[in-house]
Amino acid sequence: MREVGLDGTGPVHSGWAPPGEILIHSEVLRSRPEVTAVVHAHPPAVVAASVAGLPWLPLVGSYDIPAARLAHEGIPVWHRSALVRRRDLAEQMVTCLGARPVVVLRGHGLVAVGEGDPAHAVAQAVTRALAVNSLARTMLAVAATGAPLRAIPDEDIAELPDLGPAFNVSAMWRHLAARAEHEGPPVPLRT
Numbered sequence: 001m002r003e004v005g006l007d008g009t010g011p012v013h014s015g016w017a018p019p020g021e022i023l024i025h026s027e028v029l030r031s032r033p034e035v036t037a038v039v040h041a042h043p044p045a046v047v048a049a050s051v052a053g054l055p056w057l058p059l060v061g062s063y064d065i066p067a068a069r070l071a072h073e074g075i076p077v078w079h080r081s082a083l084v085r086r087r088d089l090a091e092q093m094v095t096c097l098g099a100r101p102v103v104v105l106r107g108h109g110l111v112a113v114g115e116g117d118p119a120h121a122v123a124q125a126v127t128r129a130l131a132v133n134s135l136a137r138t139m140l141a142v143a144a145t146g147a148p149l150r151a152i153p154d155e156d157i158a159e160l161p162d163l164g165p166a167f168n169v170s171a172m173w174r175h176l177a178a179r180a181e182h183e184g185p186p187v188p189l190r191t
């Protein structure tokens, strides 16, 4: 992990450079004061589902409640597939994100945000990104059968409680940390 300013400058060590798409992070942070973490990723299932133009619907309910709630409340799709290296492109992406927690970038990936205490915000943004990835994988699996993609009924959405961050974020984060410990590199990463 390396700390840099919103403009990408800072004490970057030799051999390291700020990400080429740092504007994705910095423009969201500039425009959404409550946001303290921004995840940008290129999950293959999200890329494929966005290229296919599949609708981001709450296809499943209690199988993945965070994904269902995200989709029910709306997952915006930014239709540009550009590499976000210019501020005007980042501003377009931020406008598409609006006040939502995630935005899909067609043919590119996704952006997810977290709010509040930074440690919680990172976990929140990561778990939101994973929920979108889970939904994308389900969308592709259903579409592959030839069946239509249909949202579950509102009456079932109404029976999906928000289980809160202790379950949706903290428990998932502990699971991910344990997996990283068991499946990750056997020695600490170089610092």
Ligand SMILES: [Zn+2]
Binding pocket: 021, 040, 041, 042, 108, 109
């Ligand atoms: Zn990217």
